[in-house]
Amino acid sequence: MTQHRIAFLGLGSMGQAMAANLLKAGHRLRVYNRTASKADPLQQQGATVAATPAEAVQDAEFVFTMVTDDAALLELCLGPTGFLTALPQGAVHASCSTVAPDTNRRLAEEHGRHGSSLVATPVFGKPDVAAAGKLWLAVAGEASAREKIKPVLGALGQGVHDFGDDAGAASVVKLCGNFMLGAAIEAMAEAFTLAQKSGLDRQQVYEFFTSTLFNTPIYKSYGKLIAERHYQPVGAPPAIIRKDLRLVLDEARTRVVPMPFANIIHDHLSTSVAKGEQNDWAGFAERVAEGAGL
Amino acid sequence: MTQHRIAFLGLGSMGQAMAANLLKAGHRLRVYNRTASKADPLQQQGATVAATPAEAVQDAEFVFTMVTDDAALLELCLGPTGFLTALPQGAVHASCSTVAPDTNRRLAEEHGRHGSSLVATPVFGKPDVAAAGKLWLAVAGEASAREKIKPVLGALGQGVHDFGDDAGAASVVKLCGNFMLGAAIEAMAEAFTLAQKSGLDRQQVYEFFTSTLFNTPIYKSYGKLIAERHYQPVGAPPAIIRKDLRLVLDEARTRVVPMPFANIIHDHLSTSVAKGEQNDWAGFAERVAEGAGL
Amino acid sequence: MTQHRIAFLGLGSMGQAMAANLLKAGHRLRVYNRTASKADPLQQQGATVAATPAEAVQDAEFVFTMVTDDAALLELCLGPTGFLTALPQGAVHASCSTVAPDTNRRLAEEHGRHGSSLVATPVFGKPDVAAAGKLWLAVAGEASAREKIKPVLGALGQGVHDFGDDAGAASVVKLCGNFMLGAAIEAMAEAFTLAQKSGLDRQQVYEFFTSTLFNTPIYKSYGKLIAERHYQPVGAPPAIIRKDLRLVLDEARTRVVPMPFANIIHDHLSTSVAKGEQNDWAGFAERVAEGAGL
Amino acid sequence: MTQHRIAFLGLGSMGQAMAANLLKAGHRLRVYNRTASKADPLQQQGATVAATPAEAVQDAEFVFTMVTDDAALLELCLGPTGFLTALPQGAVHASCSTVAPDTNRRLAEEHGRHGSSLVATPVFGKPDVAAAGKLWLAVAGEASAREKIKPVLGALGQGVHDFGDDAGAASVVKLCGNFMLGAAIEAMAEAFTLAQKSGLDRQQVYEFFTSTLFNTPIYKSYGKLIAERHYQPVGAPPAIIRKDLRLVLDEARTRVVPMPFANIIHDHLSTSVAKGEQNDWAGFAERVAEGAGL
Known part of the structure; x- marks a missing residue:
């Protein structure tokens, strides 16, 4: 080489x-x-x-x-x-x-x-x-x-x-990727919280889905944090990925694309920032737990 | 045996x-x-x-x-x-x-x-x-x-x-699964639409993500429908899965769990039903395309 | 008589x-x-x-x-x-x-x-x-x-x-009314919180709007609770009006009408219920304050 | 003078x-x-x-x-x-x-x-x-x-x-006002659509609410457009007020305030813009009608 x-x-x-x-x-x-x-x-x-x-x-x-x-x-x-x-x-x-x-x-x-x-x-x-x-x-x-x-x-x-x-194209792909990760995190947060409040074990639900339908490293690694409600170590802090979601929503504005999921992820990250949480960004999953009174 | x-x-x-x-x-x-x-x-x-x-x-x-x-x-x-x-x-x-x-x-x-x-x-x-x-x-x-x-x-x-x-527990898991599939569909719909309106090729974005971060049969099979905006054959019609999302939201009510993503998926499916669409349920991805004027 | x-x-x-x-x-x-x-x-x-x-x-x-x-x-x-x-x-x-x-x-x-x-x-x-x-x-x-x-x-x-x-028609009107009250409450909650975090006085913003554009007893009476963030006395507890919003969403399901505002109001009331708040139902305005870290 | x-x-x-x-x-x-x-x-x-x-x-x-x-x-x-x-x-x-x-x-x-x-x-x-x-x-x-x-x-x-x-303070008040108007429009759009699909007359529901709970010029003037689903004349086009909602959301970002209603209003206006509608901005009420298949 x-x-x-x-x-x-x-x-x-x-x-x-x-x-x-x-x-x-x-x-x-x-x-x-x-x-x-x-x-x-x-x-x-x-x-x-x-x-x-x-x-x-x-x-x-x-x-x-x-x-x-x-x-x-x-x-x-x-x-x-x-x-x-x-x-x-x-x-x-x-x-x-x-x-x-x-x-x-x-x-x-x-x-x-x-x-x-x-x-x-x-x-x-x-x-x-x-x-x-x-x-x-x-x-x-x-x-x-x-x-x-x-x-x-x-x-x-x-x-x-x-x-x-177009140099911008690769940036768009990156923004789409971080958005889709955020969507996977919120989806697991809602599912695991519903399961827990219905009497199931978060951990078992996590293991089931990440060994079947969602058997990918992404779901496994973020899902583990969400299942345990312990968001350490910090891969990326909420403020950084909130910035990324802001870029997603800025691009969505410019291109005139309503993105309801992106709004929710961004807002949950905003609350993480407003609260000064020292967690990995996946810790925005706690917004769902809080909403359910956990 | x-x-x-x-x-x-x-x-x-x-x-x-x-x-x-x-x-x-x-x-x-x-x-x-x-x-x-x-x-x-x-x-x-x-x-x-x-x-x-x-x-x-x-x-x-x-x-x-x-x-x-x-x-x-x-x-x-x-x-x-x-x-x-x-x-x-x-x-x-x-x-x-x-x-x-x-x-x-x-x-x-x-x-x-x-x-x-x-x-x-x-x-x-x-x-x-x-x-x-x-x-x-x-x-x-x-x-x-x-x-x-x-x-x-x-x-x-x-x-x-x-x-x-608890016989109900397995039903909860099933409902969580269908919800998480819906979340993956909406996430791809938003990402692919943003990419397209930013000048990228939906198909290429689909192929990238389903060969890297989201390399699973689920993302591949639903993502293909969304990338092509062609929702055939019909695995399950919108009315059936809308019923499932209704069950998700009913359980969420009973257990007192706000689920913002589930609301959005349910509402998008409702519009598919209101329009009488003869597509696979993943066709609710069209709601995002319509919102963006595509 | x-x-x-x-x-x-x-x-x-x-x-x-x-x-x-x-x-x-x-x-x-x-x-x-x-x-x-x-x-x-x-x-x-x-x-x-x-x-x-x-x-x-x-x-x-x-x-x-x-x-x-x-x-x-x-x-x-x-x-x-x-x-x-x-x-x-x-x-x-x-x-x-x-x-x-x-x-x-x-x-x-x-x-x-x-x-x-x-x-x-x-x-x-x-x-x-x-x-x-x-x-x-x-x-x-x-x-x-x-x-x-x-x-x-x-x-x-x-x-x-x-x-x-049709006896049902009057019930629909009632449900629409409680929904619209909830929307006014959430709107004030978001506006007053934004104003406060931008350095303004909640009370002054409240007084301005309820003496100009929104000069109605409804905005005045609920707005006062929201401006002061003190939700007493309890006109109706969150659980009762959450039930009403549930009826709104049930009717919306039956009639196939997506109602994104109704979802948000219902979910905020759910959190009030999950937390066991002893406030008037307008206290769901606190969800916005919490989201902003207040 | x-x-x-x-x-x-x-x-x-x-x-x-x-x-x-x-x-x-x-x-x-x-x-x-x-x-x-x-x-x-x-x-x-x-x-x-x-x-x-x-x-x-x-x-x-x-x-x-x-x-x-x-x-x-x-x-x-x-x-x-x-x-x-x-x-x-x-x-x-x-x-x-x-x-x-x-x-x-x-x-x-x-x-x-x-x-x-x-x-x-x-x-x-x-x-x-x-x-x-x-x-x-x-x-x-x-x-x-x-x-x-x-x-x-x-x-x-x-x-x-x-x-x-603070010169900025008056601008914040103005932004809050346009946001609250948008919330009133969306609330009426959802309520009137639900009522219509439940068999009631939009016009009668409009007249009831704007002569009782919401007896204000604002609800009356915007409500009339929504009840009739005819959004003329154009007081302000969707693109202008979408810009205002963008400013609302920009301020919300800066101040770290999640505003779920503002997101929905902004997104509905985005669709109005994406479709090139030549209506008053209140015409975003059509998003609700479309979602319900009207």
Whole structure:
């Protein structure tokens, strides 16, 4: 496999796991994170640590970004020490964060003006899945850039799904995915609560469904939290996924699509945020329990 | 395997497939259906056809019932030609229909008064799954009756899940299952519609999710209908599953459990019924498309 | 004004106030209540107290019933000491309780079989409005019976609205009214909560709207409870109006009418019941405050 | 009454009616509208027509703005020919449009930097109410500016309600008002549809409620459209009020307030927009009729 010069910006739990896999695959990595200490483990594994986004991308062929929201991504790219103008000609930016489709579209245009490219590259999976190199990836953006980045993405996941030239398209897919996860969580919350108040054992109901009709890792992992009503560890906090649902509803507004389930998930997450819950986002399942007086 | 004398009452597409598998397993079958012609294929396979429910159970060790609603089940059991009083001592009634938990509870008591037993035995799967003998089954009811019926159920499915002594419990599980299927349908309907109006291809989005996060037969089979917006053939019509959602909401009322998703699914099915749609029940996904002006 | 022999059954706070007004109008009253002590004040005002419903109606020209639900009404009419068969030929039953349209329809038929008539006579207003003789009344039922009862109803309210021959029709109107009150309550709850969390004073927002766009006694009286978040005294407890919303949703099912607002009101009342709140039913406004973390 | 030099910018049906009343009150008016022809009737009544916003405010003591959305207001103030920098020292801007609270807050700060003031002055009422000088007005903003503008507002309405120093506060009140109107519309839509499908006459149900519990101009005027299912003339098109509901939901997000009724109203308006309906916004009541198969 060809080794590349890669910059990785944004070292939360997802970013760290992904960067580590790029290192393992033999690439030369330069990393950056706003809180510098998060770069330590990667430095020990051989990565170089940069002081600014711009410094990180100096001689990069590829730059990965994985941050929490649109504002953080825009700051990385276009802020005072942002990397966009520092990026070498022909470099490809793999934009992995969950952001608005229009944010990736707008940044793709900016890249075009500076001789580089953006490929929206949202990833699906929790940190443990990322660490195992088993993410699913969607890509969208300018065709030649997509072809360049695909081999590199092999180190991160178990398949790359191509959604064509519009960088925004991959973001839409990511938003749909988080929405559908939220729907599965609410559905289990309602079902398990009904079962419990009807005299059944939540755990047994959970085990039945996740070994039959809903026999998937997603239902199993979130369902376990809901069955036990214990939402630890925190894969993603409510505020982050509430932001994602906000992006879903913003896209739904722009495209004029009523989404009643999305409204409910968003509102339940809002209450989690209003209450200051320190749970995984699946903890919004407690809204159903509370409504039933549990 | 021991051969048994079994009566099978209710020969819709599910009942026919299940009865055929009991025949194949070597049991002696006596069948009954209100519309007698539906019994013809089973007669050709060796079943005896009875003129009334009472006649069908004459010397039965087990009686299966699979009808569309509570009223039909009560008629079979307690109607003028109903089988309850005709059932031999010690016989076990496998009540497979999707009915209110309290209907099975009430009938279980009636059986007890006549020296027989009822085991609620709801099944999960479409007619093609029933034909393949791959249903999932839940059972609940009096302990010794459950033990008697379990070996017989082996011919029908790929596993029997035991929910204990309360016959109503298995009905609750069935209702939860149909609700969760409805939630998956609505979630896909909203996601695919958003994706389409954002410029993506419904089909590709469907394929992505059902080969990654939601890689299950359920999401695949219902999702295909939704992606294509073509809801044929009709596995179950909207009116039947609307009745199931009504039972879900009735149980939710009794147990005092707000279920916002269940309300939405029920209401979408109501509109399917109000419009007289001749689609599979998953066709309520069209409510989302209509809302978005598609 | 002609004096009549009237039986009044059901002496909750509404029934007592209405019966007192019939007495004041000069009618001869015989009253009955399951808890007999509630009849004391009326006895002091000149009413005769009966030991059973049947006894109460002995020589009645009119019988009023005002109880909490369908079961209580059916018991009064058809129970072991029920009045239906004791009612003199040609007497008119003013059925004032909030019950299912079909309950009044069914009872109207029973009356017909016994030579008496039922006029559904739901009333709109709280106990203080009833005491002031300012209720609004809707009537529906057999034409000549409606004409007989109308003059008597003058003592109770400020107008009688005639909804024709179908006794169920007046019940539908009553259900619509309670639903619309619930919608006004939820709307104020959401608006006042939004205003409060935006830094405004709930009370001022309340005063503004109820002196301008929503300048009605209904908005004023319920809005005051919501603005102050103090839901006392209890005009009607959550369980009673939750029952009414259940009847709304039952009628909506039968008629196949999706009612998303009704679902939300019902579910909020369910939570009030699940929590055992000792508030007026408008206290379901707290669901909005809780959702916002207040 | 003191005569003032007033600029009026934005001459839609509301703006024209308000400007005409300021003229009638004896003020000197200079008007501006993007489509100049709309100024003709006012010119004939004595107003001077300006070619740009900046020109309109030249010697103004007060400037009123009444436009359809935040973007149009920002353009009027801050655009290439915007009036903010042209406004005389000490002048007061009465910002009447329905905009985001933060838009008025931000503009208030801009005014402060240029020696003028902004008072948020949302108005409540349809064009015919505006023409009759019977609007209700809310004001909020810097104290001395509020006191200056209040006497002028007397010509427009039947009362000015003061919400204090925060210009955003009056916008919040306006948003709450439009939301509550939407809730009343949806409530009537559900009630009238249920009644109709239960065999009652929509018109009679409408007349009953708007002469009893909901005896207000608001319920009467919107209710009439809903009862007749004829939503003409168009007081405000669905897209405009959908924008207002969007602002409601944006504020609800920012303040973390789940508003289930607001979601439903917004979504119903979205469908009206998606279908391209040429109705008054109350026409979203048709969503309920459609859901019931009418």
